[in-house]
Amino acid sequence: MTVLIILAVLLGLGFGGYKFFKSRSSVETGGKASASDTVPADTDEAGTTGGNAGTDGEADGSGESGAEPDAQSGAEALISQARGLAQMYDYDGAIALLTGDTEYAGDPAVQEALKEIGDEKATLVRVNPQEITHVFFHSLIMDTSKAFDGDSREAGYNQVMTTKDEFLKIMESMYERGFVLVRLHDIAYETTDENGNVYFKEGDIMLPPGKKAFVLSQDDVCYYEYMDGDGFASRMVIGEDGKPTCEMKLDDGSVVTGDYDLVPILNRFIEEHPGFSYKGAKGVLAFTGYNGILGYRTAASYSESPTYESDREMAAAVAQCLRDDGWELASHSWGHRNMGQISMENFITDTTKWENEVETLTGPCDIILFPFGSDIGDWHAYSPDNERFQYLKSVGFRYFCNVDSHQYWVQIGSDHMRQGRRNLDGYRMYYDLIDPEIDHLSDLFDVEEVFDPARPTPVPPMS
Numbered sequence: 001m002t003v004l005i006i007l008a009v010l011l012g013l014g015f016g017g018y019k020f021f022k023s024r025s026s027v028e029t030g031g032k033a034s035a036s037d038t039v040p041a042d043t044d045e046a047g048t049t050g051g052n053a054g055t056d057g058e059a060d061g062s063g064e065s066g067a068e069p070d071a072q073s074g075a076e077a078l079i080s081q082a083r084g085l086a087q088m089y090d091y092d093g094a095i096a097l098l099t100g101d102t103e104y105a106g107d108p109a110v111q112e113a114l115k116e117i118g119d120e121k122a123t124l125v126r127v128n129p130q131e132i133t134h135v136f137f138h139s140l141i142m143d144t145s146k147a148f149d150g151d152s153r154e155a156g157y158n159q160v161m162t163t164k165d166e167f168l169k170i171m172e173s174m175y176e177r178g179f180v181l182v183r184l185h186d187i188a189y190e191t192t193d194e195n196g197n198v199y200f201k202e203g204d205i206m207l208p209p210g211k212k213a214f215v216l217s218q219d220d221v222c223y224y225e226y227m228d229g230d231g232f233a234s235r236m237v238i239g240e241d242g243k244p245t246c247e248m249k250l251d252d253g254s255v256v257t258g259d260y261d262l263v264p265i266l267n268r269f270i271e272e273h274p275g276f277s278y279k280g281a282k283g284v285l286a287f288t289g290y291n292g293i294l295g296y297r298t299a300a301s302y303s304e305s306p307t308y309e310s311d312r313e314m315a316a317a318v319a320q321c322l323r324d325d326g327w328e329l330a331s332h333s334w335g336h337r338n339m340g341q342i343s344m345e346n347f348i349t350d351t352t353k354w355e356n357e358v359e360t361l362t363g364p365c366d367i368i369l370f371p372f373g374s375d376i377g378d379w380h381a382y383s384p385d386n387e388r389f390q391y392l393k394s395v396g397f398r399y400f401c402n403v404d405s406h407q408y409w410v411q412i413g414s415d416h417m418r419q420g421r422r423n424l425d426g427y428r429m430y431y432d433l434i435d436p437e438i439d440h441l442s443d444l445f446d447v448e449e450v451f452d453p454a455r456p457t458p459v460p461p462m463s
């Protein structure tokens, strides 16, 4: 009897482990939401496991314990943890970890690792903050057949969106060329000098020779109502592993969870390529407010909806999860307004709405990514009598980003920072592709390799 119970438990473990593996692998293939994603391990597979119960049950059991980290000695585990930090350029953290360990600091292998990490650290070069590029995206197109289906939204998606395949190719290329993701707050940040004066200080981003820092952002992470049925994720959620992930609705109305937009796709890329992220940096995510954020209908106009309160709670929880995961959160104005052009009265009304309806979910944000790239000043430094700058500063903003196709556009003032952002979308890629005289992208990737053949061409010009 006891033997039978043990057998049953082992079988359960084996099968559970298999199911876990299967669900994970279906997530990895992500992208196309096929029916197989939702199908659990079927009866045939379960039957196979059952048929070999006598031996396979036990093999599965030992296989699982073999995957436990205790296979490493204490010193080895410590060293691999330190190497993990150094891979993401946290050399000081790695050194502190090794030298601070009371049990293994004297171990010869630990001493050797310490020397290697110290030698690597000695080769680092400070990144020039003026030479940091910033690229941005919108929600990624997961299903090109739905986005490019000839309806009235097709042209807009074709111009300003990027497909999943394009995004992955761009990340691969940038990784191969030595780009490393950094936070806006790594480039420059507010601090206080010895006399108590608040000022903006350049950050000391230290990278190995040949590496280049860059910032990545994603605008309109709202999963607007109009995008429903057009081949995009439907909202962001917290996955079973506690990390941010996405939901996508299938044609039959069922919902699948997995890598259906930039956040989980980039997270997985960084898991596989830790050297792509400086100390765990991710991207900047910018929200408008009028449709709610992250796919939750959190705007005041939905306050009569039965799910309004739960939507607000879940949006706030996902926002916190994103912050904990290394993402920076930003304003994109409440109403996707042209912040450089609208009246001062509307400017204040919009900003107040953003504070009330969005910042109450995201927590304090000091970054604004201007919709349409419409800055509140020209290329000269913001003057102290710039009313809009002073207003945004008074409500907490310190980082101001426009859109600019130059490789670098960085201004670090005494109390703020500005950066230009480059759109890596269908419009930019198509016109670079067809005209050899135009080159906005070759420092990042080869557009011929990246441009998705699923796009209808010509991509319409911007009016």
Ligand SMILES: [Zn+2]
Residues within 6 Å of the ligand: 219, 220, 332, 336, 371, 372
């Ligand atoms: Zn936008």
